[in-house]
Each structure stands twice: as C-alpha cells, then as structure tokens.
Amino acid sequence: MFLEKRVKVGGYLFYTNQINVVEERDVKTQFIQLFVFIISMCVSSIAISDVGFEKWKQSFRKQALKEGILPRVFDQSLSDISPDQEVIDLDNSQPEFTRNIWDYLNNTISSARIKKGKELLQQHRALFDKIENRYGVQREIITAIWAMESDFGRNYGNKNVIRSLATLAYTSNSDKRLSFARGELLVTLKIIQTKKINRKKLVGSWAGAMGQPQFMPSSYLQYGVDYNRDGKIDLWNTIPDVFASIAHFLSGSGWRKEENWGEEVQLPKQFDWRLNSSAYQLRYEQWQELNIHRIDKDRFRFPQRQAALFIPAGKEGPVFLVTHNFSVIKKYNQSSSYALAVAQLSNLFGLGKKIQGTWPVKDKAMSVDKLKEIQSLLNSHGHSVGVVDGKIGSITREAIRTWQLENGLPGDGYANLALLFKLRQRANIKK
Ligand SMILES: [Ca+2]
Numbered sequence: 001m002f003l004e005k006r007v008k009v010g011g012y013l014f015y016t017n018q019i020n021v022v023e024e025r026d027v028k029t030q031f032i033q034l035f036v037f038i039i040s041m042c043v044s045s046i047a048i049s050d051v052g053f054e055k056w057k058q059s060f061r062k063q064a065l066k067e068g069i070l071p072r073v074f075d076q077s078l079s080d081i082s083p084d085q086e087v088i089d090l091d092n093s094q095p096e097f098t099r100n101i102w103d104y105l106n107n108t109i110s111s112a113r114i115k116k117g118k119e120l121l122q123q124h125r126a127l128f129d130k131i132e133n134r135y136g137v138q139r140e141i142i143t144a145i146w147a148m149e150s151d152f153g154r155n156y157g158n159k160n161v162i163r164s165l166a167t168l169a170y171t172s173n174s175d176k177r178l179s180f181a182r183g184e185l186l187v188t189l190k191i192i193q194t195k196k197i198n199r200k201k202l203v204g205s206w207a208g209a210m211g212q213p214q215f216m217p218s219s220y221l222q223y224g225v226d227y228n229r230d231g232k233i234d235l236w237n238t239i240p241d242v243f244a245s246i247a248h249f250l251s252g253s254g255w256r257k258e259e260n261w262g263e264e265v266q267l268p269k270q271f272d273w274r275l276n277s278s279a280y281q282l283r284y285e286q287w288q289e290l291n292i293h294r295i296d297k298d299r300f301r302f303p304q305r306q307a308a309l310f311i312p313a314g315k316e317g318p319v320f321l322v323t324h325n326f327s328v329i330k331k332y333n334q335s336s337s338y339a340l341a342v343a344q345l346s347n348l349f350g351l352g353k354k355i356q357g358t359w360p361v362k363d364k365a366m367s368v369d370k371l372k373e374i375q376s377l378l379n380s381h382g383h384s385v386g387v388v389d390g391k392i393g394s395i396t397r398e399a400i401r402t403w404q405l406e407n408g409l410p411g412d413g414y415a416n417l418a419l420l421f422k423l424r425q426r427a428n429i430k431k
Contacts, residue, residue, distance in 0.1 A: 053083055056170045060182070069189045077162055077192055077199050087159070087167040087206045091177070097367050098390070101312050101337045102359035108148060108341045109348065117143050117349045120152060127240055131227070135247035136257030142246045144345035145332060146212060153212040153242065157205035161217070162188055165208045184208055187217040195221075196232055203236065211235030212242045213249070223249040253331040254324065259305045261329065261343040262322035264295045264355055267315075273411035276401060278394060281306040287321060295356045312336055314414030318357030334393075363416045374415050377423040378403055 057078060064074050121128065121143055128139035143152075150156040165188060168181035188208075192199050202217075204210035210220060213235055224233035227244035234241050263284075268291035274280075275290070282290075284300035284307055294300060295318075307321035320340075329339040344355060368390035375388040375396060383399035397413035404419075405411040407426065 053170055057081075057166075060169070060185075064186060064189055067186055067190075069186070070193060073189055073193045077189055078166060081160075081163050081166050083167045083171060084159070084163050084206075087164050088171050090206045091168060091172050091174075095368065097365045098371065098392075099337075100359075100361075100363065100365050101340070102361060103365070104337045105341055105344065105355075109344055113147055113151075114345070114348045116152060117147055117345065121349055124239065124243070127243060131240075131243050131247050135244070135251040135255075137247040137250045137255050138257070138346065140346035140349040141250065141261070141329075141342065142243055143349055144342045145246050145250075145329075146242065147345055148333075148338065148342055149209075149214040150212045153239075156212055156214060156236070157203065157209070159204055159206050160200075161202040161204050161208050161210055162199060164204075164206050165217075168208070181208065184217045187221055191217055191221060195224075197234075201234075201236060213246045215245065215249070219249060220245075223252055249332065250328055253328045255328045256323075256325055259302045259323050259325060261325045261339075261346070262307060262310070262320050263300060264357065265292050265319050265321050266295045266357075267292060267319055271410075273401075273405060276309045276311060276411055276413065277398065278308045278310075281308050283307075284321065292321070296353060310336070310340075311412050311414070312340060313360055313363075314416065315410050315412040316358075316360040317414075318355050318359065360416075366415065366417070370417070370420055371415060374400070374420050374423060377420075377427055380427060381423070 061071075061074055061078075065071060117140075121139060128142070131137075131142070132139050146152055162185065165181045165185040168177055169185050172178045172181060188202060191197055191202070202210060205214060209216055211234075215224065215235060220233065220235065223245055224235065225241060225244035225248050226233045227240040228238055230238075232238075232241075233245070235245060265287070272290075275282075283304055285303040287307065288300065288303070302323075305323055307323045310320040310322045310326070311317065312320075322343075326339055326343065329342050330336065332342075333339070344352075347353065371390040371392060372388050375385045375390070378385050378396070378399045379388065381403055383403045385396045385399045392415050396415070400415060400419065401411040401413035403423075404413070407422070409422070
C-alpha cells in the first residue's frame with residue numbers, strides 16, 4: 001500500500017515527480033527555488049545525518065557481523081547510506097481521521113481495475129493453471145493481492161529498501177517499529193549475501209515492502225519462490241516468481257484450497273447477537289439452520305466448512321460469513337478492510353457479485369480522537385481494549401460488542417458516533 005508521495009524537505013513541500021520539471025519556469029524562479037531547496041536540504045541533513053547515525057551504523061555493524069554478515073557485504077550495503085527524511089516524515093505522520101470502509105473499497109475496487117484483472121487472468125492463464133495446481137491458492141485471490149499491493153506491478157514504490165529500513169531502525173519513535181526495522185535490515189543483508197540479488201534491485205515502499213507483491217525482506221526469505229528457475233527470486237520483474245511467491249505466502253500461512261473466503265449473508269429479523277463473534281465458528285449449514293442465508297438466496301457452496309460472522313459497519317451495513325481463509329488474507333495485511341477488498345476483488349475477477357447490502361453512508365468518518373475516547377470509555381466501563389490508540393481492531397470490536405450486549409443493545413461491535421454518545425451517556429459525561 002502506498003502513502004502519499006510528498007517529500008517534505010526542511011518545511012517545504014515538494015512533489016517527487018515535480019522536481020524534474022523545473023526547467024519550464026523562468027531562470028530567476030529556478031534559482032530561488034534551487035537556493036531554498038539547497039538550504040533546506042542542508043538544514044534537514046544537519047538535523048538527521050548526524051554523528052549519531054554513524055555511531056548507530058557502527059554498533060549495528062557489530063551485531064550484523066556476529067549474525068554472520070560478511071564485513072564486505074555490510075560495508076558495500078551501508079557505507080553510503082544516510083537517513084531518508086521522507087521516510088522519517090511518513091513514519092511520524094498521524095492521520096486525524098480514519099477512512100470509512102466503503103470509501104476504502106470504492107477507492108480500491110474500480111471498474112478499470114476489475115477489467116484489467118480479468119485481462120491479466122486471461123493473459124497468464126497457463127501460468128496460473130500450474131501455480132494453482134502447485135500451491136492450491138485460487139488465481140483470483142493471487143491477482144487481487146497483486147492488484148492491491150502494486151496495481152498489478154505498476155507501482156511498487158521507488159525507495160531503496162536498505163536506506164528506508166536503516167532510517168526506521170535508527171529514528172523511529174516507536175520501539176516496536178525500531179526493532180522490527182532492525183530485524184528486517186539484518187534479513188536484507190542476508191538476502192544480499194546469499195540470494196545473489198544486487199542491493200540496487202531492492203526497491204520498494206518507504207516502510208521496506210519490496211517489489212510487486214510488497215514482501216518485507218523476511219517474507220522474501222521465507223516465501224519467495226524462484227519459479228522460473230533462473231537462480232534468482234525476482235519480485236520486481238519476473239511475473240512467475242511474483243505469482244508463485246504470493247501463492248506460497250498464502251499456502252504457507254494456512255490457505256485451504258477446498259474452501260472460499262466467505263459469503264455475503266442476510267441476518268434474520270430476530271437475531272441472537274451473542275453469535276456475532278470471531279470466536280463463534282459454525283458450519284455454513286448450521287448458520288442456515290439459524291436462518292442466516294446467502295444474500296442472493298443461493299445455497300452455500302461449502303456447507304460443511306466453518307465460518308464466523310463479520311460485520312464491518314454495524315447492523316445497518318453488509319454482513320458476511322468468513323472462513324479461515326479470510327484470516328489468512330489478514331496475515332498479508334492485518335486490516336479487515338484490506339481483506340474484504342481482496343475478497344471482493346477476487347469475486348469480481350471471477351463470476352462473483354458485488355456486495356449487495358448497503359453501507360451506512362450517513363456515518364461520517366470518525367476522528368482518531370473520538371475513537372480514542374470510545375476506547376477510553378470502554379476501558380473505564382471495565383471492557384479492556386488494551387492500548388488506547390484510536391485503531392479499531394478485533395480487541396476493541398469485541399469490547400464494544402460485550403458492552404453493547406451488557407447494555408441490552410444489538411452487539412454489532414461497530415464504532416460510530418451513536419455508540420460514542422451512548423457510552424458517554426452511561427458514563428454520565430456531559431459534552
Ligand atoms: Ca526467478
């Protein structure tokens with residue numbers, strides 16, 4: 001996934017693709033802009049390309065050599081590396097608002113993308129026959145992930161992965177990201193040492209995700225496949241390697257070829273909301289006995305398989321039954337919105353239908369502050385959500401759900417303004 005491609009240099013905003021078109025402007029403007037650019041580059045490089053980074057490199061070098069990295073490989077890879085200000089800015093950027101799932105789906109599932117995906121499925125039919133057979137992952141799923149990650153390989157970022165990871169390993173404010181980046185950087189050096197991949201080829205996103213499938217270096221090492229057997233796992237330019245690696249990631253993460261990701265369903269008017277929990281796994285046929293049917297009234301295709309309810313936008317929105325495979329997609333990217341986008345795209349690349357339920361579009365995007373307030377109130381009501389971070393993951397959903405049930409409300413686990421008002425009311429907070 002790509003974030004905005006703004007480069008913030010010492011307080012001035014440049015757009016990466018605009019820096020090269022300065023020659024169309026008059027010379028004076030050019031000169032002033034160049035001057036400002038150089039000054040701000042100096043300011044920002046004084047700020048970050050400091051002695052500290054060289055010191056950090058030396059200490060990291062010791063660790064890397066202990067882990068078996070050759071001095072030559074380390075020095076060639078990192079000696080000319082300086083911190084990347086754009087990576088620092090993106091790492092520190094904190095959105096004020098979250099995006100509603102329906103906006104996210106609208107942005108990622110366009111008719112042009114569906115058309116392109118169908119064309120590419122046709123074009124690579126013979127290759128997909130073999131890869132599907134080998135890994136047991138449906139071709140539409142592989143293609144959907146390929147679309148989501150890099151727009152079918154057309155946009156996988158232009159960052160030097162070593163530089164991005166070194167920047168994060170040195171500067172990130174989050175300890176978790178700091179040690180994650182350090183680990184991934186070590187793996188990157190191992191890849192250079194053992195996989196015959198030139199370090200200049202290691203290109204990807206600001207966060208270190210590489211090539212068309214946007215694999216972190218550790219995934220490259222664990223799941224990367226040299227499918228065309230030319231001696232190199234090439235996730236940048238070799239399509240067979242890209243498809244096989246995505247398939248291998250999913251099969252290695254537990255993908256079950258004999259089931260789908262899930263189905264859109266309709267709840268009965270009288271519904272026991274206690275059943276709405278990812279922990280509540282029933283066979284499709286058992287759900288049917290509870291009067292939960294496919295929204296298009298067709299039969300469930302895999303009646304013996306287990307599924308759980310997934311209600312991303314509350315009781316007014318679409319409802320799904322999702323299988324184990326849905327959680328495997330989340331191993332690629334842990335966001336439920338991402339998994340649903342992959343699932344929907346894969347349906348639309350095949351014979352599947354669009355989501356039929358209607359989204360509660362009257363709900364405005366929630367600010368991170370309001371989501372944090374919901375989490376704090378849940379905590380104070382004794383429903384622990386863990387860290388108050390404004391991110392609504394499965395723990396927060398579960399806390400909302402149990403609070404709703406305790407208060408005689410439908411336990412849909414949905415965080416919107418109405419929920420916040422109810423939580424405030426019960427906490428006797430007047431705002
Ligand atoms: Ca290859």
